[in-house]
Amino acid sequence: MIETIFPNVDLIKAWEKTIETLYMTGLSLLWIFLIGIILGLLLFLTAKGNMWENQWVNWIIAAIVNIFRSIPFVLLIVLLLPVTKIIVGSIIGKEAAIPALIIGSAPFYARMVEIGLREINKGVIEAARAMGAKTSTIIFKVLIPESLPALVSGITVTAIALVGYTAIAGVIGAGGLGDYAYLDGFSRKDNDVTIFATIVILLIVFIIQFIGDYITTKLDKR
Amino acid sequence: MxxxxxxxxxxxxxxxxxxxxxxxxxxxxxxxxxxxxxxxxxxxxxxxxxxxxxxxxxxxxxxxxxxxxxxxxxxxxxxxxxxxxxxxxxxxxxxxxxxxxxxxxxxxxxxxxxxxxxxxxxxxxxxxxxxxxxxxxxxxxxxxxxxxxxxxxxxxxxxxxxxxxxxxxxxxxxxxxxxxxxxxxxxxxxxxxxxxxxxxxxxxxxxxxxxxxxxxxxxxxxxxxxxxxxxxxxxxxxxxxxxVIETEETKETIANLLGKFPQGKIVKLTFIGEAAEQPIITRLIKESNATINILQGNISQTHDGAYGTLFIHLDGTEQEITTAIQFLRNHQVGVEVVAND
CATH class of the missing domain: 3.40.50.300 (P-loop containing nucleotide triphosphate hydrolases)
Known part of the structure; x- marks a missing residue:
């Protein structure tokens, strides 16, 4: 069946490329989650009226976040080539895309984390302070649990954007389904390969969305 | 402390x-x-x-x-x-x-x-x-x-x-x-x-x-x-x-009554503690010649005891009304004449 509709698709290769895409998305997502939460917390805590209120720190983090959020991803990969070379040791292959994926998406996620944290009822934070909670207790027992649905739906949106970014990265040599669609599909004019890669990417996106939505609803007891 | x-x-x-x-x-x-x-x-x-x-x-x-x-x-x-x-x-x-x-x-x-x-x-x-x-x-x-x-x-x-x-x-x-x-x-x-x-x-x-x-x-x-x-x-x-003691409703009633009874006096009595529990009005009616009309009353319970208010209308001669008010004052009742204004 697949052979008749997609005569040029090599299923073994397509599978490998899918794994590469999942690997790039998964690994960078882990880092984005960590960095995004840290940056988001810093943005929130240093904002006016919050526990670590500090205009300068807030301004600097906000500036960094905004700059990296604004650079088009294709250009970011190119600009980061020297850094990638040092960290990864190569500028092609599935690992090569990861620094750019992290730096390109973590600021985006950090903003979503900040928005999620800002939606927490201020009274709850105040109640925790009135109970004698330390800032670290407030972070781990109030801020993160109370914003968890927003953090999860944010990481879902980020993951979906990230799948798109891996495809762009693939075109300039990073591997994955984007690389497959571009080199084996577009370059050889085998349109069925391009379409097949697109369908797989769509499936990945739908699955991510489904899992994200499921977890978000499960977590939300409001 | x-x-x-x-x-x-x-x-x-x-x-x-x-x-x-x-x-x-x-x-x-x-x-x-x-x-x-x-x-x-x-x-x-x-x-x-x-x-x-x-x-x-x-x-x-x-x-x-x-x-x-x-x-x-x-x-x-x-x-x-x-x-x-x-x-x-x-x-x-x-x-x-x-x-x-x-x-x-x-x-x-x-x-x-x-x-x-x-x-x-x-x-x-x-x-x-x-x-x-x-x-x-x-x-x-x-x-x-x-x-x-x-x-x-x-x-x-x-x-x-x-x-x-x-x-x-x-x-x-x-x-x-x-x-x-x-x-x-x-x-x-x-x-x-x-x-x-x-x-x-x-x-x-x-x-x-x-x-x-x-x-x-x-x-x-x-x-x-x-x-x-x-x-x-x-x-x-x-x-x-x-x-607590004078709701909007009470104020309206009083205003109404002041219009209704131009003669005589409307008096607000306040009872505290023991006075709130004495049958003062009965004794007033017995001892006074003034006509007494009970308009509205209220008792609030506080931690230290009861606190009551009562609005009554007194009618009669100037002398009778003054005597009645004096009687109430003598029995530890707060008296305030509600004026027509």
């Missing part, structure tokens, strides 16, 4: 300085239920938030649990806060935690071991009457139940003081009374000091021992609840007392 001395709080804003609390001095006895009443913007909320250092005073000292809250910081302040419970108008429960987990939160903060936590939470659930709702989430509870969780949470670490920040203002009248009863019960059982702020005189009348009236950052009047009801000095205090 809680002692607040020369406390001042000035907020800096773009449009200049705002004095929220202006030189407040207070002494609150251990085990007392102390109320602070004022309209919004009077500074009462800022004042209560200084009791546990959520707000730091610009100057002055607040001796709450043997420490000056205004001076201590860091770990010492956090430790002191564990001895001062607080409940809020909007409950401020964590939606992500069940009733049981919400009540356990302050115990986690105080690093109480897990086994003891469970036992304490069970005690508290029983104390506030939430058996059967342990594993519900706040979103599944009514307002009154949420405030019960708030109270249990505030009491978890056996505080010496409980601060109530408009704790019943978001509740309907019936639930308000149930929560107030619970507070009285806790005050008696645990002997802890309760400081509450409110804009409802009903709350003060129902449970407080003493009350302070706040206006524009100052305490303008302070005393036992019965004294304040009996003899309000400031016009703002009179308005608050009026909330």
């Amino acid at each position: 809680i002692s607040v001395q020369n406390v001042k709080k000035i907020f800096q804003s773009k449009s200049g300085k705002i004095t929220a609390v202006d030189n407040v001095n207070l002494e609150i006895n251990d085990g007392e239920i102390f109320g602070v009443i004022g309209y919004s913007g009077a500074g009462k909320s800022t004042l209560i938030r200084m009791f546990n250092g959520l707000e730091l005073p610009t100057s002055g000292s607040l001796n709450i649990v043997g420490k000056d809250i205004a001076k201590i910081r860091g770990a010492e302040l956090r430790k002191a806060r564990q001895e001062i419970g607080m409940i809020f108008q909007h409950f401020n429960l964590l939606w992500s935690r069940t009733v049981r987990e919400n009540i356990a939160f302050p115990l986690e903060i105080a690093k109480v071991p897990r086994s003891k936590r469970k036992q304490r939470v069970d005690e508290l659930i029983k104390l506030v009457g939430l058996e059967g709702r342990e594993d519900s989430y706040p979103s599944q509870l009514s307002g009154g139940q949420k405030q019960r969780v708030g109270i249990a949470r505030a009491l978890a670490n056996n505080p010496k003081v409980l601060l109530c920040d408009e704790a019943t203002s978001a509740l309907d009248p019936e639930t308000t009374d149930a929560i107030l009863d619970l507070l009285v019960d806790i005050n008696k059982k645990l002997g802890l000091t309760i400081i509450l702020i409110t804009h409802e005189m009903h709350v003060i009348q129902k449970i407080c021992h003493r009350v302070a009236v706040m206006e524009e950052g100052n305490i303008v009047e302070i005393g036992s609840v019965l004294d304040i009801f009996q003899n309000p000095q400031e016009s703002i205090t009179k308005r608050f007392v009026g909330q």
